[in-house]
Amino acid sequence: xxxxxxxxxxxxxxxQGVPFWxxxxxxxxxxxxxxxxxxxxVMSFASPYFLSWANMRAMSMAFAVxxxxxxxxxxxxxxxxxxxxxxxxxxxxMVIAGWLFxxxxxxxxxxxxxIALCAGIGAFQGFFVTRIGLHHFIVSLAVMVIARGACLLxxxxxxxxxxxxxxxxxxxxxxxxxxxxIVIIIFLVFxxxxxxxxxxxxxxxxxxxxxxxxxxxxYSGIRTKKVIFLTTTLCSTLCGVAGIIYMARFGSAQPTFGxxxxxxxxxxxxxxxxxxxxxxxxxxxxxxxxxxLSLVSSSLALLDVSVYWQDIIRGxxxxxxxxxxxxxxxxxx
Amino acid sequence: MQDDxxxxxxxxxxxxxxxxxxRGVDFDLRKGEIHAVAGENGAGKSTLMNVIDGxxxxxxxxxxxxxxxxxxxxxxxxxxxxxGFVHQEIALCPDVSVAENIFMSRTNVSRSWLMNYEKLExxxxxxxxxxxxxxxxxxxxDLSISNQQLVEIAKALTLDCxxxxxxxxxxxxxxxxxxxxxRIMRQLADQGIxxxxxxxxxxxxxxxxxxxxxxxxxxxxxxxxxxxxxxGDVVNAMxxxxxxxxxxxxxxxxEVSDEIILEVKNLNEAPRIRxxxxxxxxxEILGIAGLIGAGRSEIARGICRLEGAATGEVRLLGETxxxxxxxxxxxxxxxxxxxxxxxxxxxxxLPISENISALNLDQVANPIGLIKASSEIxxxxxxxxxxxxxxxxxxxxxSSLSGGNQQKVALAKMLSxxxxxxxxxxxxxxxxxxxxxxIHRILRNLARNGVGIIVISSELPELIGLCDxxxxxxxxxISGEVAGHEMTExxxxxxxxxxxxxxxxx
Numbered sequence: 001x002x003x004x005x006x007x008x009x010x011x012x013x014x015x016q017g018v019p020f021w022x023x024x025x026x027x028x029x030x031x032x033x034x035x036x037x038x039x040x041x042v043m044s045f046a047s048p049y050f051l052s053w054a055n056m057r058a059m060s061m062a063f064a065v066x067x068x069x070x071x072x073x074x075x076x077x078x079x080x081x082x083x084x085x086x087x088x089x090x091x092x093x094m095v096i097a098g099w100l101f102x103x104x105x106x107x108x109x110x111x112x113x114x115i116a117l118c119a120g121i122g123a124f125q126g127f128f129v130t131r132i133g134l135h136h137f138i139v140s141l142a143v144m145v146i147a148r149g150a151c152l153l154x155x156x157x158x159x160x161x162x163x164x165x166x167x168x169x170x171x172x173x174x175x176x177x178x179x180x181x182i183v184i185i186i187f188l189v190f191x192x193x194x195x196x197x198x199x200x201x202x203x204x205x206x207x208x209x210x211x212x213x214x215x216x217x218x219y220s221g222i223r224t225k226k227v228i229f230l231t232t233t234l235c236s237t238l239c240g241v242a243g244i245i246y247m248a249r250f251g252s253a254q255p256t257f258g259x260x261x262x263x264x265x266x267x268x269x270x271x272x273x274x275x276x277x278x279x280x281x282x283x284x285x286x287x288x289x290x291x292x293l294s295l296v297s298s299s300l301a302l303l304d305v306s307v308y309w310q311d312i313i314r315g316x317x318x319x320x321x322x323x324x325x326x327x328x329x330x331x332x333x
Numbered sequence: 334m335q336d337d338x339x340x341x342x343x344x345x346x347x348x349x350x351x352x353x354x355x356r357g358v359d360f361d362l363r364k365g366e367i368h369a370v371a372g373e374n375g376a377g378k379s380t381l382m383n384v385i386d387g388x389x390x391x392x393x394x395x396x397x398x399x400x401x402x403x404x405x406x407x408x409x410x411x412x413x414x415x416x417g418f419v420h421q422e423i424a425l426c427p428d429v430s431v432a433e434n435i436f437m438s439r440t441n442v443s444r445s446w447l448m449n450y451e452k453l454e455x456x457x458x459x460x461x462x463x464x465x466x467x468x469x470x471x472x473x474x475d476l477s478i479s480n481q482q483l484v485e486i487a488k489a490l491t492l493d494c495x496x497x498x499x500x501x502x503x504x505x506x507x508x509x510x511x512x513x514x515x516r517i518m519r520q521l522a523d524q525g526i527x528x529x530x531x532x533x534x535x536x537x538x539x540x541x542x543x544x545x546x547x548x549x550x551x552x553x554x555x556x557x558x559x560x561x562x563x564x565g566d567v568v569n570a571m572x573x574x575x576x577x578x579x580x581x582x583x584x585x586x587x588e589v590s591d592e593i594i595l596e597v598k599n600l601n602e603a604p605r606i607r608x609x610x611x612x613x614x615x616x617e618i619l620g621i622a623g624l625i626g627a628g629r630s631e632i633a634r635g636i637c638r639l640e641g642a643a644t645g646e647v648r649l650l651g652e653t654x655x656x657x658x659x660x661x662x663x664x665x666x667x668x669x670x671x672x673x674x675x676x677x678x679x680x681x682x683l684p685i686s687e688n689i690s691a692l693n694l695d696q697v698a699n700p701i702g703l704i705k706a707s708s709e710i711x712x713x714x715x716x717x718x719x720x721x722x723x724x725x726x727x728x729x730x731x732s733s734l735s736g737g738n739q740q741k742v743a744l745a746k747m748l749s750x751x752x753x754x755x756x757x758x759x760x761x762x763x764x765x766x767x768x769x770x771x772i773h774r775i776l777r778n779l780a781r782n783g784v785g786i787i788v789i790s791s792e793l794p795e796l797i798g799l800c801d802x803x804x805x806x807x808x809x810x811i812s813g814e815v816a817g818h819e820m821t822e823x824x825x826x827x828x829x830x831x832x833x834x835x836x837x838x839x
Contacts, residue, residue: 202694202702208683209691215677219639220691220746221663279682 028273032288039295047302055298057181063294064187065242065249066265067287071194072238074269074286075204079231080211080278081129081136085121086239086265087258088147093118093243095151098160098253107169111247115240121147122236126229136232144262151255160253173249183245190238195283207231211278267314268293271321293317338400339364339527340385340496345394347380354380356551357394362496367518367528369538369559372548373571373737373765378531381548382498385529386418387411417494421501423481425488427474432457434473435488460487477625482506486514490521497521498529503537515541533766535564549573572767579770580798581777590615593651594785595667595754597636600645605631607809609645613754613787618780620800621789622825628809629789630672633756637662637669650753663692666753670743670760672789674736678743681732685724686713688731689745696749716745721771737768744772754785761795773799793822805829 043050069086076083093114100110121143128139175182198204209217210227217224247253272289274281296317300310340362347355355377362368372378383389385396387405396403398414405411411418425434432453457469467480476484482502489497499518503511518528518541532538538545539559546556547570554570555562592615600609605628613619623629635643638656647654649665656662659669671678679688686709690697697708713727720741724734731742740760747755757776761769776799780786790796796803802816805828813828815821 200703202698202704205687205694205704208687209680212680212683213677216671216680217691218659219669219671219677221660221693222691223658223660279680 029282029285029288032272032285032292036288036292036295039292039299043295043299043302046299050299050302053179055302059294059298060184061181061249062298063290064181064183065245066261066268066294067187067290068190068238068242068245069261069265070268070272070286070290071190071283072235073265074272074274074281074283075194075198075207076136076231076235077266077269077274077276078198078211078278078281079207079228080214081228081232081235082140082266082276083125083136083232083235084140084262085125085144085147086235087261088144088151089118089121089236089239090243090246090261091151091255091257092121092147093240094247094253094257095154095160095255097244097247098162099154101162101165102160107165111244114244115237118240118243119233119237122233123229125236126232129232130225130229148255148259155253155255157255159255162247162252165248165251170248170251173245173247173251183249186245191283191287198283208279211280213279264293264314265290267318271318289321292321337364338362339398341397341400342381342385343395343397345381345384345391345396347384347389347391353551355384355391358548358551358553360546360553360556362527362529363544364527365522365525366543367522367530367541369530369532369542369545370548371532371538371545371567371571372554373735373767376548376571376765377551378548379500380551382418382500382529382531385411385496386416386498412492412494415493415495416498417489417492417496418498419485419489419500419502423485425473425481425484428472430454430470431467431473431476431484432469434484435460435469435491437488456491457487460491483510483514486517490517494526496527496529498531500531501533502530503532503534511537535567538567539564547571568766571765581770581774584617584780584801588616588781594649594783595636595787596646596648598646598648600632600635600643600647602631602635602641602643603809605641605809606635606643609806609809609811611804611811611814613785615783615785616780617801618776618786618788618799620796620803621787621806622793622796622803623806623829625791627806627829629806630758631809632806633669633758633787633789637667637756639669663750666750667756668692668747668750668752668754669756670747670758672758672762674739674743674763679731679739679746682730684728685717685722685731685734685742686710686727688742689713689716689749692746693750712749713745716748717741719748720745720775735765735768737764737772740764740768740772744775748779752784754787755779756787756789758789759791760788761790761792793825796820796825797822 049055069090073083073086096117097107097110097114100113101107105113125136125139125143128134129136172182172186177185198207206217206222206227209220209222210224214224217227246257268289269281269286270276270289271292272282272285272287274286293314296314297310300313305313338361340360342358342360345355345358345360346353358377358381360381370378370381380389384391385405387407387410390406396405403414405414405416408418426437432450435457436453454469461467461469467476467483473481473484483506486499486502502514506514515537518530522528522543530538530542542559544556544558545562545567547554547567549571550573555566593612594615595613597612598610600606609632611619621629621632631641634640636647637659638661639659647656649667652665654661654665654667656665662668675681680691690704690709690712694704695702697712698704710727716722717724717727722741722745723738731739734742740763744760760776761772764772773795776786776788788796788800797820800820802814803820803825804814805812805825807829815824815828
């Protein structure tokens with residue numbers, strides 16, 4: 001066959017075999033960047049306020065913390081799982097840390113305890129998935145409801161005001177270094193770290209193997225249960241981190257925070273290329289997904305589109321993004 | 334046999350991107366004939382069949398049905414035109430009854446609102462009366478794979494088709510079931526139905542078909558009456574060169590060694606493995622034969638700790654192993670190549686290079702666990718060259734490869750850890766003739782270089798042609814062993830058979 005070249009001398013300078021720019025064109029991230037830039041151009045004409053520093057800052061603050069959740073979700077999706085409890089677990093972290101703080105515990109320690117508890121929730125879910133053999137969907141659905149119930153129980157359903165939080169703690173959520181908010185810096189650190197880990201480390205490569213074909217992974221000597229347990233735990237742990245940042249930003253703990261957040265997070269990961277069947281996804285893509293969604297929300301708000309329409313439009317974007325990608329993938333094969 | 338042509342295809346071409354799957358192919362099918370289509374994987378036979386069944390649309394060329402040009406837009410359209418296709422992969426619903434599965438297509442076109450289960454079962458029983466004694470009321474999932482395949486065939490038979498395409502239907506059938514199928518095929522042909530029969534197996538083609546067409550590299554090579562052509566000609570046409578020897582040389586007398594690579598004593602895991610003891614010497618290839626379900630794979634997987642908790646003593650190169658899991662087995666250099674390549678052998682959507690490195694990522698990573706892409710590509714390149722892997726780029730997904738090349742990727746994965754012993758479960762299943770003999774040669778070379786090779790296969794000619802010694806398993810026990818001139822299909826079958834209904838079904 002002409003196309004099937006015998007592997008006589010693989011070119012080591014360019015082992016991928018195709019020019020870099022062509023590979024770039026094929027990457028889904030490129031498409032997302034083009035769409036995002038397009039929206040930028042359109043919006044900067046449509047609203048004079050759009051390109052202002054204040055708006056940019058508000059917008060990036062909005063996606064930065066959710067971005068941390070999307071990282072955890074993407075890794076979990078790659079391993080073949082899914083987590084519906086991210087919204088409630090984030091609220092749970094906030095509520096627990098806030099409650100402990102009000103009961104006289106140092107806020108840093110309280111945050112540590114809350115994050116550890118969230119890790120525990122992840123491990124709890126991982127246990128039911130890997131040891132009992134239940135599906136992620138069901139386990140996380142149950143945990144979503146339980147965690148939300150716990151939030152309401154601790155707070156009596158009312159937000160807890162944390163006015164006495166020390167300023168250095170609030171600084172995480174509200175402060176800036178120069179012009180750049182701390183939240184953005186934390187977010188970028190997480191993105192760079194996890195992007196690197198996912199692409200380069202043997203540990204995270206096993207996540208791809210497991211999600212791509214769990215049995216083949218087991219037959220390659222990979223402890224797939226352990227991998228799934230860890231990705232499940234990681235996702236909930238990152239919810240804990242996000243909850244603490246939110247608490248610092250709001251200066252309060254809100255038991256009803258993040259209702260429906262799981263859908264935004266899953267949508268962002270999927271728009272960014274994560275497959276619900278496992279085995280594919282990237283941090284960069286997922287982040288672009290979350291940026292796109294948040295850009296759309298803020299654009300719609302700036303254009304005074306009704307809140308009700310916003311949901312309809314965001315849902316349609318998810319559907320179109322996934323449909324387009326489905327067809328592009330088909331053509332690539 | 335009548336000579337009137339029912340289906341005529343002329344100058345048909347089909348490309349997938351840069352890959353030309355069919356290049357100006359001609360093909361004709363006569364009324365009431367059984368027409369074998371042969372060719373290696375990637376030769377274009379599947380593409381052509383998918384075009385005939387309306388799954389794919391040709392780029393150019395003409396399809397004439399009864400002399401009239403037709404466009405077959407979809408499988409439903411094909412069904413309406415009287416074309417039935419039995420796919421190699423089983424596409425049935427496991428959770429409903431056999432009868433409902435058979436009549437799925439018909440229920441689909443039925444105008445009635447309600448299901449008439451009683452009538453369905455009666456009619457299914459009628460179809461099966463000539464095919465097999467399967468109870469049409471049981472759930473499909475409770476049938477063996479071979480019986481499921483028969484259901485798939487029965488399903489096609491119930492559609493009033495004039496052209497029936499069978500894609501390697503005997504791959505999962507026992508000899509007896511296959512013979513029944515051939516008898517039915519002949520009956521259907523006598524009734525005027527034309528059958529396109531895709532197969533790799535020369536014996537089947539020459540015993541049961543009227544004509545044979547060979548494809549290679551998307552081109553039509555030859556069509557002939559089977560009476561006017563020899564199996565050797567067909568194989569040569571398929572491979573495109575003269576295949577003088579199908580199997581590599583066996584171990585010569587000078588290569589016999591006393592060094593024991595693997596010694597297994599009293600391996601037990603009731604009820605699947607019972608008291609299994611054997612030894613593998615350096616330089617020999619040991620075969621494991623037996624009926625499906627006799628415990629062949631279980632023994633290999635038990636030794637490697639892939640499943641179960643078998644007890645007994647396992648010594649590899651004199652060292653007694655105490656493995657806790659398969660990771661330990663890999664670390665000791667004992668690996669298992671799975672029988673189900675797509676199910677658990679390879680990661681289809683991941684790149685070739687990432688497949689090959691999966692068994693031991695540490696080899697392509699630095700001490701702190703960072704993967705070096707260049708090492709990974711180099712490893713895949715080295716092993717790929719060794720195994721004569723044909724691919725566009727090492728970063729292409731494995732799904733882009735033919736069956737034979739996928740299997741080479743799976744094999745390269747095993748070799749990446751420099752194993753001391755490899756269990757190969759059905760190493761050439763779904764692999765074309767050319768790649769098959771290449772794989773056999775590779776295995777022989779590995780054995781010569783001191784790697785222990787144990788081959789499990791359902792294909793007796795393969796075991797006899799490749800192995801120096803064959804051990805036969807029956808109901809979890811070793812029922813005997815044959816070597817040298819005693820390695821015949823009859824001897825192996827006798828040892829494998831149980832004295833009940835199963836005995837005849839090998």
